[in-house]
Amino acid sequence: MMNSSVSPSERLLNLVIALRNTTGRMTRRDIANKVAGYSPHASPAAFERMFERDKELLRDLGIPLVTDDALHPEDVGYRIDHDQYALGDVQLSAQEFAVLGVAAGLWRHSGVEQLSSRALTKLRAGYDGPQEVEFLTGVYLSLRDVTDAFEPVIVALSRRCAVRCDYRSAHSGVTRRRVIEPWRLVLRESHWYVIGRDQDAGEPRVFKLARMVGKVVPVGGQGSVTIPENVDTDALMGQSESQVNDRLVLAVLPGKALRLTASMRKDGQLRSDGRIVWVGTWDGRESVSEEIAALGPDVLVLEPAQLRDHVVSRLQAATVLAGETDNSKERHDG
Incomplete structure (x- = not known):
């Protein structure tokens, strides 16, 4: 029976999983009775509208949905072509894994969180690159402002x-x-x-x-x-093209903060503490200080002083909330 909390995207994913794993084919009746998000008690017209929309979306996404005709309309079956749907060997870089990790984080408050996490785990199991991939679970896009829209x-x-x-x-x-x-x-x-x-x-x-x-x-x-x-x-968005950006200089541990440094360049310096120096620009956005503070000791702000102060303030506030007494500014001075 349909769960009213099942979103259209989750229903679509349920449909793909069902069609992908059926041993033969699924009729409309099978889909209404077995796929979460549909209802066996819905009127035929309501089910048809929903199913037709979902079929169109699947094909738009490039999923090879096959229709097996039958003499009676109720016996028409649907399945996914296994050969066309199969994914070849996936070779991803550390940076690409970082992007996938961020994308998987978008689903962490939804009904498909476990599925996205499991898919990411399987990809990591086959990963054969550098081992510094801890960042996959440390950076998430903020969804605090997400609404039903x-x-x-x-x-x-x-x-x-x-x-x-x-x-x-x-x-x-x-x-x-x-x-x-x-x-x-x-x-x-x-x-x-x-x-x-x-x-x-x-x-x-x-x-x-x-x-x-x-x-x-x-x-x-x-x-x-x-x-x-x-x-x-x-x-x-109201940002002037002539806006003057501050020079941004960060000292980052190898293999860390890849999303943050993606638009920056290496300065060629390697500090005595093993950190790599990255140079870029800061446009004054407060969210940058929030992201850097969330990375903790992985990133140090060398320039500008204003951003550095913002990060230190956030670390000090986090220290107070945690009930600690150590001086976060001294730790960040590195």
Whole structure:
């Protein structure tokens, strides 16, 4: 029987698992009775609408869904082609494993957390590269601002269609209906935003997901939205291209903080404590100090002083909360 808490993405994953592991094929009746997220008590019309949407999504994702015809419509079966679905040998670098670890973290509060963790564990079991992969479990994207709008926006982006929602203005507090053609989903300062074209205004706009109230519904046919090739995310988010960035210098233990240093360059210096010096820029975002503080002794801030002070303040606050008495600033001075 269907669990009302099963999300569409989880139902889709359940369907893939069921079709992948069936010894033969599954009829519509089998799917309604055995796949969590469907209901054997739903009306035939309701089940058909749901199943047709799921079939379309599976094929959009490149999953080889095969239909076995039969004389009677109720006997038509479905299965996944094992040969086409099989994944070849996966050769991933340490950096790619880091990205997978962050991606798996997105599911840690959902019903498929164990499945994503198990998949990551299997990939790590076959990993034959450098052994410094502890970072896979230490960095997570913040999902504190995720609302029910997150999933339908993701669906609309993948289908290239619009979304309809009621949106509360940050300035007036007034809520009104909007139809948005999503182009990008952006995470800034622990908040999620969708950048896209407001159909009423006829211009690009930025919408905060937390201000979408009520039900967010994908609308329009697949491919009805044309996403521009070049979207100036920073400009639309209100960041000036002429903003002066501070020089950022970090001392990082080998194999650590790979996501943080991905856009930086090595300075060529190797400190006496074995740390590697990385050089980049800091645009003033407070979330950077939060990320560095979370990495603890793996990362030291050498420049700028302002960011260093922010990190030290966070470490001192964490020390107080933990009931410790040691001086976190002295530890960070390294």
